Amino acid sequence: MKRFFICLMVIIALIACNNEKKEPETTSETTDIQKKWWKEAVIYQIYPRSFKDTDGDGVGDLKGIIEKLDYIESLGVNMVWLNPIYSSPNADNGYDISNYREIMDEFGTMEDFDLMLNEMHKRDIKFVMDVVVNHSSDEHRWFQESRKSRDNPYRDYYHWWPAEKGEPNYRYSLFDPKGDAWKYDSITNSYYLHYFSQKQPDLNWENPKVRQEVYDIMKFWAEKGVDGFRLDAFQFVSKDTSFPPLPEGYEKDVIKYYGMGPNLHKYLKELNKEVLSQYDVFAVSEGAGSTFEDAHSLVDADRNELQMAYHFKGMDVGNSLEGYELSEFKEVYTKWDSAFAKEGWLSIFLANHDVPRMVSKFGNDSPEFRAASSKMLNTFILTMRGTPYCYYGDELGMTNIAFDSISQYQDIVAKNGYEKTINEGGDIEQYMTELKFLSRDNGRTPMQWDDSEHAGFTTGTPWLPVNENYQKVNVEAENNDPNSCLNYFRDIVKLRMDNPVLVYGDYELLFTENKNVYAYTRKLNEKKMLILLNFSTENTSIEISEKLKDLKLVINNLSDVELEDSKVTLKPYQALIFSYK
Template identity: 60%
Template sequence: MKKIIPLLLAFFMFSHCNKEPENKAEISVPSKTWWKEAVVYQIYPRSFKDTDGDGVGDIKGIISKLDYIKSLGIDVVWLNPIYGSPNADNGYDISDYKAIMKEFGTMEDFDALLKGMHEKGLKLVMDLVVNHTSDEHPWFKESRKSRDNPYRDYYHWWPAEKGKPAFRPGAFEADGSGWRFDSLTNAYYLHYFSYKQPDLNWENPKVRHEIYDMMNWWLKKGIDGFRMDVIPFIAKDTTFPVITQADLDKNYHGRWDVYMASGPHLHDYLKEMNSEVLSKYDCMSLAEGAGMLKSTALNFVDEDRHELNMGYHFDGVNLGYIPGHFKKMDPNWSLVEFKKIYSDWDAVYKDKGWGTIYLGNHDQPRMVSRWGNDTPKFRAYSSKMLTTFLLSMRGTPYYYYGDEIGMTNAYFDSIEDYRDIETIAEYEKVKIAGGDLQQFIEDQKTGGARDNGRTPMQWDTTANAGFTAGTPWLSVNKNFNQVNVASENKTPNSILNYFRKMVKLRKENPVLIYGAYHLLQAEHPDIYAYTRILNDKKMLILLNFSDHNSNINLKEIETKEGTLINNYESVDIENDKINLLPYQAVIFSIK
């Protein structure tokens, strides 16, 4: 049995996760809306398709692939930032909110993309980055000039004559500090991420209304919503008190991210944002929920609070990291704990609000390398199994580009291969501490290095996988001759075509969207089994997360009506015992 790896957070078992309601009428059906029923496809523009040969993906590249995107059956495209930016953090450092990054194209290109998507029945969601800007944004340039500049209070400044400010973390800095000294005005400014990303002062109403005006500008242009980057961090205690580890342990579960997500006026600002912007449009709003806990999640997404539509948590993707090491994975992460996390979070939204489900994105390793098995023998089976999980759980699924063909981690051998600001900063920390740099690189091959999930899309077997005619900004994965869209498109049982089939199954069966979720045999070490129930519809989902045969006894199988999907050709059933092959995924319709 796999051993259980403790997480940063303590999880409490949902006491009824193995019980189904005695009366089907007890099942609560949430109000229906398009963003609950959508499958969201995330595109990292820099890596999707390059049309001008500069090695960087662009908007015209996305336009050229709209037929492919539509063929997936998805409903919404979430674009990572494409705003004007000097690109210190791949666009998450914005210098102009109403412009397009030159590498990506022009506003005319964007307008053509939006029009083309809407003509195909697709919706477009933008990445909203408003906790911070670039240090090259005009607001910050003005803010730096003098202490009495009108833009000074657009950011958080601490005068040096008061001494060094109390520690705050800076995620992308080698020294770990979130304060940067600026000699021009003899003061420190706050940056929770890179020093190139100074934090905005949301306590200033002028800042808030600048942001709301910008959001309204994009929504009037016709976009369909926002994914909100680190939105729980926008509110700060501007007295910047000293925070000790004891304070963190007592009040914030021992975690800095929970502290940073607990600003005194956070929900005032989100309610104001809803009133000034979101409530005026039929749009979706997603909080990147760093620091969000099960106990606080509904504060963001309970419909009665009039804040946001949904948020996503980090508990699932944090599973299995070894404490004290930068995103180093223990390969023996526990499926029992995995099931507990997702069952507990489903329970949060059982009666109110709405959740999300994801296993990969631009900040994570590739889904099949992290949660499945990317060896040639099992890559396809485990990728299909993970897709089955994502598209059969309650909550809006977010699916990352390339995962639909089973793209894998890059397994880079040198720090020179990386472009990600976070990985490079962590490498420098290890170097400064005299640590084992080679071991750090080995850890990133399977762990959390963000560039694992950012390698260029593998379209075909031509040079650079058909991504670019130039030199790609980040190396193409070496396995592109075996893993690419062209070959999978023409193979009926490919990962790609399985994804399309699973999307179709979800759309044709509201039980997979709105149905109640019930975990079965929580302690089974290999198999994740659960039912989905909506009125007279009931489905049984069985997922073998292991690389060996495994079996499970379930009385539910005795009422099996039919097999709806299976990533193998058959399934072995003996009375009430189901024998599953390695990484087998099956969905049954049951009475």
């Protein structure tokens, strides 16, 4: 296994759910549906640094989002999730927070935030705040105080290990090139814990004062009108503070030893009571434990904890240069749908700020197939049970950028992994090859608005380069093309919004053994739809059990379709949706 792939898999494993339990392929009939507005939402995720810059500093800002709210509204989505916009020294692009009640200067002011939120609500668009409280920045006042002395009132806000007890037992750090999550600090002759970067010390949730600080922060934003919270790395907050030795082979199920700690459910119930139950908000945690039971324990309604599971098992698929088998993809999503058919609620997504571009990983980003496969993948996201998360730029079919030099990367994971590979004498050429495909920076390049310089993202120098294909792949060009990825995305979002069967309906997998086609039905009461998705470059014919004259074609991502009696021939990356008459 090569260097970067190993690093990425460890990261994903730490935030993933690795369940081997077998589940049936067909869910049972939906009964007693508990309808909620957050189940019916379509969420549009924005990486704010890369969306729209209005002041020429090369970094996206809140005014840029405000400027583009009419565009967001035109997509048909009804909720926006922003990655962190708090004050931060930006060691990890805002996931290292130095003040939870201030807006980062690069993004604007609190007045800008208030205006943005108000303008979203005017358009019936709800807003999700990213809450990062497994760790803070080492520049946060709490940590600065915590370092001063062992008897400082803020000392127990973090995990400290006195050096006279000897070195603490090893813990893996996701972002540290040395790989050790304990950092020695000479001021008090102690080590502090950081599961991520050295500049992201882990908060001590065993301390009730820390928990109350977090609840007060969330109340602050809820009072402003925020509609939901995405809890970053939250399954890590509860830890066995004796920090026992890790057993041999722990890497195979690291979440068992890093996440879902002994008091996690206690903290979530407390958070629900203190915050979530007091406002009309929902909360979703990054990660869902290591079993289906873990996931249900987080989100089932009678648990009074969270509302939605955001599992990463689907992100395990395709994490190699060799690609993936459709059978694995189908198995993952079928098993998770089945496990949540009666209780709980899932998120559905194929991309976010921590993974490559959707079409480059799961589709085909060649000029011939980019548009078709982008449309096909968006069809999948928007026809599955669960709340869809659509990542900015995927509505256009934006692709990986494929940097050649480490100097082009901004991501701390990429840079530290490069350093680690060199220090350990690894294969740097192989590392760079895998980085080009899997790097998080692929999904963070600037939004492509038009064919002007820097794709209309900024008048300055963008913080990350714009993809070279921006002259063809951009909002302006696609807006004027009725057959574009953008206009197809609008159509498929509207179809979902108009058809509750695509939100709440039962899911049944068809043609399980077909290597090219992912086919399934969604059924709710008397309403039923058939979804056919060709994940390959080959024409593929299938025989369905119904006569096509008894079905109505409602979505086709290509210009033509081959139908004959009960036979459907799907062209490469074709997506078809039929409604039963």
